[in-house]
């Protein structure tokens with residue numbers, strides 16, 4: 001019997017927390033904290049996050065269809081869809097405040113690392129099993145939660161942005177304790193074998209790599 005709570009605690013401590021530390025040490029966040037990150041690289045985040053957020057809304061819709069017969073997962077995807085519905089527009093609002101135009105969002109395409117991120121979400125939804133999905137979402141949310149604090153602080157301090165411009169980040173800074181508790185519960189209920197435990201850990205590790213890749217990619221592509 002796998003102890004779900006212990007597994008989630010270990011994933012947080014051994015994979016997510018070191019991943020967040022690595023993300024904070026990247027060039028992107030080092031410069032952002034100092035107010036030296038170029039506007040173009042910040043715009044890159046707005047465009048790419050907008051596109052990714054649109055893609056995951058579609059993924060949640062597919063998850064609802066796929067799980068229409070299964071109440072727990074159907075509700076999970078409804079909840080995700082509902083929670084995330086306004087988030088592409090919040091990423092766009094930030095982008096418009098730093099000089100982007102509506103067309104910049106409609107004309108843009110996904111850079112490689114962001115498409116990998118979206119593709120991973122679709123994979124988890126359609127082909128992964130629920131704890132894999134939760135481990136991925138938990139990792140992603142924890143990392144977004146932490147980096148939102150950086151955008152919020154730097155946005156106010158160095159870039160003269162208003163709280164309205166920065167709404168995306170205040171929304172994503174809300175502690176995800178409730179999500180963590182639910183992930184632990186679901187993982188405890190479903191993870192039975194060492195192989196399944198490995199899938200959960202791998203899922204968290206992949207998401208850390210995807211996030212780190214995403215910010216490296218943003219730094220490179222929007223130079």
Ligand SMILES: [Fe+2]
Nearest residue numbers: 083084087172
């Ligand atoms: Fe979001």
